[in-house]
Structure formats: C-alpha cells, structure tokens
Amino acid sequence: MQQFMQGFLQAIDPRAILYLLVGTFSGLIIGTLPGLTATMAVAILTPLTFWLSPNEGLAMLIGVWNSAIFSGGISAILINTPGTPASIASTFDGFALTKKGMAGLALGINVVFSFIGGILGVVALILVGFPLARFALSFGPAEYFTLAIFGLSTMVAVSGKSILKGMISGFIGFSIALVGLDPIFGSERFTFGRMELLSGISFVPVMIGLFGIGEVLSQIFTKSRTTSADAQTVTQIKRVIPTFKEVKDLTPVALLSSLIGVVIGVIPGAGADIAGLVAWDQSRRIAKRPEEYGKGSLEGLAASTTANNACLGGALTTMMALGLPGDAVTAILIGAFIIYGVQPGPIMFRDHASFVYMVITLMMLANVAFLAVGFFFSKVLTKFLSLPQSFIWSTIIILSLVGSYAINNSAFDLMIVFLSGVLGFIFRLLDVPLGPIVLALILGPMAEANMRRALILSGGSFTTFFTRPISLILLILSAASLLTSVIRKRKS
Amino acid sequence: MRRLLVVLSLVLATLLLAAYPDKPITFIIQAAPGGASDMVSRTITAIAQEILKVPINCTNITGAAGAIAMKRLQTSKPDGYTMGYVPVELSMVKALGYADFGPEDFDLLMRIMVIPAALTVRADSPWKTAQQFIEYVKTRPGTVTVGNSGPGSIWHIAALSLEKAAGIKLVHVPFDGAAPAVAALLGGHITAVTVSPTEVKAGVESGQLRILAVMSDERTPLFPDVPTMKELGYDVSIAAWGGLALPKGVDPEVYKTLADAFKKAYDSETFQKFLLDRGMTPAYLDGQKFKEFAIAQYNMFMEFIPKALGK
Numbered sequence: 001m002q003q004f005m006q007g008f009l010q011a012i013d014p015r016a017i018l019y020l021l022v023g024t025f026s027g028l029i030i031g032t033l034p035g036l037t038a039t040m041a042v043a044i045l046t047p048l049t050f051w052l053s054p055n056e057g058l059a060m061l062i063g064v065w066n067s068a069i070f071s072g073g074i075s076a077i078l079i080n081t082p083g084t085p086a087s088i089a090s091t092f093d094g095f096a097l098t099k100k101g102m103a104g105l106a107l108g109i110n111v112v113f114s115f116i117g118g119i120l121g122v123v124a125l126i127l128v129g130f131p132l133a134r135f136a137l138s139f140g141p142a143e144y145f146t147l148a149i150f151g152l153s154t155m156v157a158v159s160g161k162s163i164l165k166g167m168i169s170g171f172i173g174f175s176i177a178l179v180g181l182d183p184i185f186g187s188e189r190f191t192f193g194r195m196e197l198l199s200g201i202s203f204v205p206v207m208i209g210l211f212g213i214g215e216v217l218s219q220i221f222t223k224s225r226t227t228s229a230d231a232q233t234v235t236q237i238k239r240v241i242p243t244f245k246e247v248k249d250l251t252p253v254a255l256l257s258s259l260i261g262v263v264i265g266v267i268p269g270a271g272a273d274i275a276g277l278v279a280w281d282q283s284r285r286i287a288k289r290p291e292e293y294g295k296g297s298l299e300g301l302a303a304s305t306t307a308n309n310a311c312l313g314g315a316l317t318t319m320m321a322l323g324l325p326g327d328a329v330t331a332i333l334i335g336a337f338i339i340y341g342v343q344p345g346p347i348m349f350r351d352h353a354s355f356v357y358m359v360i361t362l363m364m365l366a367n368v369a370f371l372a373v374g375f376f377f378s379k380v381l382t383k384f385l386s387l388p389q390s391f392i393w394s395t396i397i398i399l400s401l402v403g404s405y406a407i408n409n410s411a412f413d414l415m416i417v418f419l420s421g422v423l424g425f426i427f428r429l430l431d432v433p434l435g436p437i438v439l440a441l442i443l444g445p446m447a448e449a450n451m452r453r454a455l456i457l458s459g460g461s462f463t464t465f466f467t468r469p470i471s472l473i474l475l476i477l478s479a480a481s482l483l484t485s486v487i488r489k490r491k492s
Numbered sequence: 493m494r495r496l497l498v499v500l501s502l503v504l505a506t507l508l509l510a511a512y513p514d515k516p517i518t519f520i521i522q523a524a525p526g527g528a529s530d531m532v533s534r535t536i537t538a539i540a541q542e543i544l545k546v547p548i549n550c551t552n553i554t555g556a557a558g559a560i561a562m563k564r565l566q567t568s569k570p571d572g573y574t575m576g577y578v579p580v581e582l583s584m585v586k587a588l589g590y591a592d593f594g595p596e597d598f599d600l601l602m603r604i605m606v607i608p609a610a611l612t613v614r615a616d617s618p619w620k621t622a623q624q625f626i627e628y629v630k631t632r633p634g635t636v637t638v639g640n641s642g643p644g645s646i647w648h649i650a651a652l653s654l655e656k657a658a659g660i661k662l663v664h665v666p667f668d669g670a671a672p673a674v675a676a677l678l679g680g681h682i683t684a685v686t687v688s689p690t691e692v693k694a695g696v697e698s699g700q701l702r703i704l705a706v707m708s709d710e711r712t713p714l715f716p717d718v719p720t721m722k723e724l725g726y727d728v729s730i731a732a733w734g735g736l737a738l739p740k741g742v743d744p745e746v747y748k749t750l751a752d753a754f755k756k757a758y759d760s761e762t763f764q765k766f767l768l769d770r771g772m773t774p775a776y777l778d779g780q781k782f783k784e785f786a787i788a789q790y791n792m793f794m795e796f797i798p799k800a801l802g803k
Contacts, residue, residue, distance in 0.1 A: 043524070043530070047538060050538075170554030183642075184666055186588070195555070195556050198557075198560075198590055199555035250598070324671050331527075338769055338770060339766070341770060344696050345697060346700075408555070409553050443709075456637070457665065
C-alpha cells in the first residue's frame with residue numbers, strides 16, 4: 001500500500017503532469033501526420049529523458065505513445081491516410097463516415113473509444129497481467145504462423161464486393177513482402193543487386209503511398225471528370241461528441257475489441273496494426289448491423305479504435321512481466337527503464353513495486369489527457385476539410401513525402417511512396433480493395449518466417465500445426481472465419 | 493606578389509582549420525531508433541557536442557545490416573562534418589555479400605564497447621555447465637535447437653563458431669531479432685540461445701534462465717561469475733562491438749580534434765554509467781588499434797562466414 005501511494009504520488013506530481021501534457025501534445029501532432037509513427041516519436045524523445053527524473057521522463061514517453069496511437073485515427077478518418085500503421089482499419093469506416101458528412105461524429109467515436117480501449121488495456125494489465133504474460137510465452141513459431149493465418153482469414157471480409165479482386169490485391173501484397181533477405185537462409189530475393197532492397201520494401205512508405213497519394217490522385221482524377229461538387233458533403237462536420245445512447249450501443253463491440261486488442265498486444269511481435277484489423281473483422285460477428293461494415297459503420301470504427309489502444313496495455317504487460325518487448329515502442333521503453341535503473345521483468349514487481357504503480361498510473365493519466373484535449377484538437381483539425389481542395393491535396397502530398405523520407409532518410413523510400421501511390425490510384429480506378437494488400441504486407445512475412453521456423457523445430461513435419469492445442473484452435477477459428485465471410489458475401 | 497598569395501592562403505588555411513568545427517556535424521546511425529547502436533550514438537554525441545561547441549545531428553539510416561548507412565558514410569565528404577557509428581557488421585558485410593567495403597575504407601576514430609555472445613539455456617534444464625551441454629549435444633547431433641537473431645547475424649555466427657570449436661552439430665533457428673529468440677527460449681520452444689547477456693538478463697535474474705558461458709576473451713562485468721568459453725577449453729571468441737568512424741581522408745588536425753573530444757565524452761561519468769547500465773563492456777581503443785582490431789575481425793569473418801554459411 002505504501003509502495004502504491006509512493007508510485008501514485010510520483011505520477012501525479014505537478015512536474016510529471018506537465019511533461020505528460022507535453023508528451024500528449026507532441027503525440028497528437030506526430031500521430032496525426034502520416035509517416036511519423038508512435039515508435040519514431042518515442043525513440044527520438046527517449047534520449048531527452050536522460051536529463052529528466054524517472055517520473056517526468058516516463059510521463060512524457062507514455063503521453064506521446066498513447067496519444068499518437070489515438071491521433072493516428074484522426075488522419076485515417078479525415079483524409080483516408082492512417083497517421084500510424086495502428087489506424088489502418090480505422091480508414092475502412094472512418095473515411096466512409098467522412099464522405100457521408102459525419103466526420104465530426106467519427107472523430108468523436110475515435111476519442112471516446114480510444115480512451116475506453118486504452119483504459120481497459122491497463123485494467124487487464126492490473127488484473128491479469130501475469131497469467132496473460134505466461135500465455136504469451138506459450139506462443140511458439142507454430143502458433144505465430146496460425147495466428148497470422150487467422151489474421152489473413154480476414155482477407156475475404158476486407159475484399160469489398162469482389163473476392164477475386166480481393167485475392168489479386170492480396171497476391172500483390174504477398175509478392176511485395178517477398179522482396180529482401182530470406183528470413184531463414186539469408187539469401188537475397190528479388191533485390192536486383194540493390195542494397196536498398198536487402199531489408200525488403202519498408203511498410204510505412206507503401207502504406208502512405210497506397211492510402212495518401214493514391215487517394216489524392218483518385219480525387220483529382222474524379223474531379224477532373226465530373227463537374228458535380230459531390231465532395232462538398234465532406235466539409236460538413238456536425239457534432240463531434242457522441243450521445244450517451246450511441247456509446248451504449250457500441251459497448252458490446254468495444255468490449256470484444258478490447259479483449260482482442262489486449263491479447264494481441266501481449267503476444268510479442270504482434271502489434272496495434274494487427275489488433276485493429278482483427279478486431280474490425282471479428283467484432284462484426286456480434287455487431288447489430290454487420291452489413292454496414294466498410295460503408296461507414298460506427299461499430300466498425302469503434303472496434304478498430306478500441307482495439308489499437310487496448311493493445312498498448314497488452315504490450316506493456318509483456319514488457320513489464322517478462323522483460324520482453326511486446327511491440328516496437330516497448331522495445332524502446334525497455335531501454336528507458338534500464339537507464340532509470342529498473343530492469344523490466346518479474347523481479348521488477350518485487351524490487352521496484354512503486355515504479356510499477358507509477359507507470360500504471362501514468363498510463364491511466366495519459367488516456368485521460370488525450371480524452372480531455374482530443375475533442376478540441378479533432379474539432380480544430382476538421383477545419384482543414386473546409387479549405388479549398390487543391391490546398392488539401394497538396395498538403396497531403398507534402399506530408400506523405402516528408403513523412404516517408406523522415407522514417408529512414410532515404411530517397412529510395414520516396415520512390416516507393418510514389419510507385420505505391422500510382423498503385424493505390426489504379427486500385428481505386430478498378431475498384432480493387434486496399435485491405436487485402438495491407439493484410440498481406442503485415443502478415444505475410446510473419447506467416448512465412450514462422451511456418452519455416454516451426455518446420456525446422458518439428459523436423460519438417462506439418463502435423464505440428466495440428467497437434468499443438470493453441471495452433472489447432474487458431475486453425476479452426478481461421479476456417480470458421482473464412483467460411484462465414486464467404487457465406488456472408490454470397491448472400492449479399 | 494606570389495609570395496603574398498602563398499602567405500595569405502596559408503593564413504586562410506590555418507584560420508579555416510583553427511575554426512573547425514564551425515557548423516553542425518552530421519552523425520549517421522546505421523540502426524533504427526531505440527536499439528543499442530542508436531542509444532550509444534545519441535548518448536555519446538549529446539556529450540561530445542558540449543565539448544565541440546557545435547550541434548551534432550543524428551540521422552538513422554537502416555537496412556542491409558547497416559550496410560546502407562556505412563556506404564553513405566564511406567562516400568561522404570571527408571571534411572569532418574560527417575561521421576558515424578560502425579558496429580561489428582563493418583567487418584562482416586563484405587563476407588555476407590551485402591556490400592563491397594571493409595574497415596580499411598574508413599578513417600576509424602575509436603572503439604567504444606563490446607558485448608559478448610553468451611550460451612543461455614532454461615534454468616529448469618539439466619545442464620549446469622557448458623561442458624555438460626556440449627557433451628549432451630554430442631550424443632544427439634543435429635537435434636538440439638539454438639535460437640539466434642537472424643541469418644548471418646553476429647549471434648548466428650556465434651553459434652556456428654561454437655559448433656566448430658566444440659565439434660558438435662546444432663539446429664540453428666533464426667528469429668527476427670534477439671528478443672523473439674529469448675521469448676521462444678522462455679516458452680520452451682527452443683533449447684538454447686546464443687545472444688548477448690543483456691538480452692537474457694531479465695530472465696536470468698528472475699530465475700527462469702541460466703547463462704552457461706560467455707564467448708568473449710574476458711568475463712562480462714554484467715555476470716562476473718559466468719566463465720568464458722576459452723576458460724573451459726573451447727577456442728571461441730565472438731562479440732558484437734561498436735565504434736566511431738569517418739570517411740577516409742580526413743585532415744589529421746580535424747581527426748585529432750574529434751578524437752580528443754569523443755575520448756573526453758567517452759571518459760565522462762555519464763557515459764561510463766550508461767554503458768554499464770546497458771550491459772556493455774567499455775572497451776576503448778584508439779583509432780590505430782581499433783583499425784588493427786577491425787581488420788583482424790574482417791579477415792576472420794572473410795575466412796569463416798563463406799564456409800559456415802555456404803555463401
């Protein structure tokens with residue numbers, strides 16, 4: 001109890017709160033800008049924390065992390081470009097809502113449900129942290145492979161009207177994911193002797209090209225052919241704060257999505273991007289109006305925004321209970337903890353209990369912080385949509401290019417953005433969905449490397465995927481998910 | 493008149509040199525933000541810029557095991573305004589076939605630290621010493637699984653070197669980084685890992701993992717009770733290391749200014765504490781000795797990697 005009070009008091013220290021707010025504001029801006037990710041924000045701020053005391057430094061990092069994952073949804077909703085990879089699934093319904101003239105409500109849902117997800121994620125850490133972390137360790141290569149397959153079973157659901165077009169999109173995604181060094185042998189694949197291709201094609205530039213540049217090109221193209229100003233509806237904002245009834249109606253979906261987010265967050269190597277995509281598809285099973293998913297469903301948007309923030313509590317659980325990174329950001333946070341003389345891991349709960357309570361309190365406060373300023377910030381940003389369209393387009397293009405270059409200071413990545421932009425434009429022209437290509441890019445490498453690892457461990461026998469219980473359950477779930485999606489497609 | 497010009501240009505040259513550094517220095521980091529290379533670079537440059545009185549701007553350029561960044565450094569202007577971090581991969585990338593340069597293509601400034609490879613198993617496994625483990629593997633060749641941080645990574649080379657020195661046959665399982673390999677070991681999916689002691693520290697301290705031996709010439713300050721492979725009679729010495737480098741052909745005066753400033757930063761209490769906190773062994777070598785060391789490593793990898801990996 002004394003330990004708790006000590007940690008709690010350190011977290012609510014006025015200076016810590018000040019740094020938490022500095023972090024929250026930086027996170028809002030970085031998260032909203034396409035290409036600047038939460039990982040990059042935390043990494044760049046970490047060295048600055050050397051000069052701060054633990055509670056101040058961690059307050060800043062935790063503030064940035066939570067608010068950047070939340071605010072990535074803002075650009076997903078307003079300009080159909082995920083601010084960070086965690087918000088990919090939020091583009092599906094978020095931008096559809098904007099096109100319907102409901103941008104304000106969509107942003108409000110993003111604020112409220114990012115908060116709910118974030119808080120539930122931390123609650124899971126407090127209540128079931130250790131059992132969850134032990135569960136994460138039972139994931140070996142076979143389970144990672146079947147988890148990736150489960151994620152990929154979403155492909156039909158994100159395929160839109162035509163399954164064939166969805167499969168083509170997915171195939172292109174898998175092909176791009178093949179480029180680079182072989183994950184097991186280290187031999188070069190499709191690198192054409194170019195050093196830049198050895199590590200494969202970076203995901204974020206492809207994502208920004210497909211969504212940001214692709215969207216702008218297609219809007220310019222549509223506008224030059226049609227004179228009707230149907231884009232005018234976009235500028236309507238209406239109310240931002242959702243009603244109590246709306247929030248209540250979305251609660252079942254949010255609870256399931258939080259659970260999915262936490263579990264995926266706990267598993268090392270699977271992060272908020274996967275959590276958002278899986279929750280978006282699986283929550284449809286309990287949704288009141290599943291047919292609206294992808295066409296501007298509040299439930300679909302609530303699912304993805306809840307899950308990606310719930311994921312953070314899960315990732316932090318793995319990091320604190322096992323000393324292993326749950327995702328890219330927690331990998332950096334481990335370094336920050338060590339600088340403060342605290343080695344993440346089970347003994348941390350014994351030797352540095354007050355530190356643990358401080359981190360948990362800061363996580364809670366970070367969610368409250370972005371809830372408090374999120375509505376106002378979102379509302380201000382909607383003003384952007386009422387600007388002349390040529391201005392919006394050029395801003396998106398500049399941000400996309402700057403963001404992609406900033407990731408790796410690589411001119412090669414600019415070429416990737418441009419080419420993916422053209423690809424995204426062609427996809428929109430031919431009505432080919434973007435969901436499958438993104439799924440394949442994220443989950444393809446995970447599936448391939450882990451299938452081959454599992455086969456090394458089993459001595460080449462495929463039965464390993466069926467004899468291990470979690471692996472078998474995931475395969476059955478994948479089959480069920482695939483089947484129901486196909487049946488649903490047939491019906492409509 | 494000509495004399496005057498000569499004198500003038502000499503004065504000008506001296507002034508220019510004396511003025512170094514008079515603008516920000518770009519520092520290339522070959523790895524993503526947050527990792528060991530990045531943290532070392534950002535910490536030492538933050539201290540060194542106070543000494544040099546100019547800002548040092550860090551730039552992360554990732555990919556191809558750092559080869560892209562090192563290539564950029566190698567082809568930069570040798571004016572002292574571009575420098576960078578070089579890891580053990582400086583001596584490996586040519587052997588791996590990723591790039592066409594080696595340590596001799598740079599002006600090396602200093603070595604900073606080393607991190608040895610360590611053979612680690614689960615604490616509930618029957619092996620208390622490295623010999624017991626090696627004897628066990630000898631009775632079951634090609635069945636014991638050992639995780640590493642990726643094909644061709646330094647920890648993969650560590651396991652391959654151990655195989656050769658002990659005359660055993662292991663099953664190598666490459667993961668995407670050291671942390672997933674440690675997670676697989678904790679979950680009991682693999683039998684051992686050959687990554688750094690830093691990566692397994694949390695597991696060892698909580699009583700879940702046991703380090704059997706480190707593969708450096710000297711014991712690691714992080715676990716002073718753990719023997720080295722050499723002490724146990726196996727001739728293996730594999731460690732990751734890191735240092736600073738400049739493009740080849742930097743003016744000796746400029747080189748000396750940088751060497752002095754970074755040595756001061758290295759010796760600072762803040763930096764020494766940082767290295768030990770992160771489990772790295774401080775291992776300063778001046779430019780000349782670092783060059784000899786890196787070239788020796790280069791020759792060793794050029795000999796070993798093509799055979800071991802079939803490249």
